[in-house]
Amino acid sequence: MLPAADQTSLLDDLIQSEERRFLERAPKAGVFAELASRNLPGGVTSSWQISRPRPVWIDRGQGSKVWDVDGNQYIDYHGGYGAMLAGHAHPAIVAAVTERVRKGTHFSQPTPDVIDVVEELVDRYQQPLWRFGNSGTEATMDAVHLMRAVTGRDYIIKFEGAYHGHHDAAMVSVWNEDGLGPEHRPTPVAAGTGIPQAMVDLTLVATFNDLTLVEGLFQEHPGQVAGVIVEPILQNCGVLIPEDGFISGLREITRRHDALLTFDEVKTGLTVGRGGATRFFDVVPDIVCLAKALGGGLPISAIGGSEEVMGAITDGTYEQVGTFNGNPLSMAAAKAMLTEVMVADTYVHLKGLQAKMRAGAEDVIRRHRLDAHVATAGAKGSVIYSSEPMRTYRDFLRIDGRYAQAAWLYQYNRGVFLPPWGKGEQWLISVQHDTSDIDRYLETLDEFAATIAG
């Protein structure tokens, strides 16, 4: 690669020229952005739809492709932040939802599809009891409430840099880069405004891959920690695979302290494999949280737990509620997803595509001598612009985000749609992607690498 100063100006220039190209390619999106900004704060429906230089406006999706409002076609690796594992308009999902929509879409009472959904979940994630919600945030919020309700303790432990949704207990030490404290002993900090310090104080923060610190936090708060919430493969930081023994170590520590362990499998749940991180690491937590891909593109979440934990719902100690919980459309889609789409052969197909993607990206990195590596987990993966593997969130923070931003723009302008949040996000390969889609990503990566290698 070029000397640091040359690299800096090359990257800045590249981002600028690709931003210009981005705006020129989508004039209609400019009109929508202008109209939307009148009545939608930031011109979008969720703040994470804002991207530089302008939000992407989508018209439709089919299979592995999406089309923007200007008619440009893209291979979709964004997948709606990892939810579209089935790809767009998958025939099984379309059929299930179409049939259901004609029979009514909402009653706030259970419908028979939930029986099949739960049967599959019990088998896959080794948890006997399940409830539903509508988003990952609801799932992890219920998990935290349950850990507190069951143990009668108030503190929880989370890991620095892990995103578990936008409820108060979870909005600690994620995104915010100020006041993080020393690396060996992170200071809990609110992720943004609107989170009372009193809530932040109840969330203890540990470093991913550091079991000693987790044990230390338990010892500093004897009999007061309800449990640990962990995303077993840390995403929202690229892809960060835990070191051997870390996940099983958390199981051992939580048991020893009579505390509970929650796996936030909102991202990993269906994408890593048939039984998510639970089966991948062969560690069974007390609570599993699912969302995103489970609904095949419809909003849904699920929490599964042991008899001990979910018994608190059965006996009314904790009321897990929500008007749209178990919504018939989401249940019909989830049933199709679990019984027709994400079956054994599908995982074999995904594994083949991911192997090709990984080997191809590694080859590009080697040939162009980039300071980068590839990390993958099931259908998800990322080029991480650092030659050293990441162990912690601080390693992630040290990576220059401009590489990922430039790569995102470069791919987007050439018909490959990756998640707009640069270095934090991953590609998702859907079941409807094929080898030509992978080739296209790799060709564009190759061109990008040649450009930044100078």
Ligand SMILES: Cc1ncc(COP(=O)(O)O)c(C=O)c1O
């Ligand atoms: C690991 C993880 N947990 C929870 C959430 C929150 O899910 P939602 O956006 O559906 O509320 C996310 C969202 O990106 C996530 O990545």
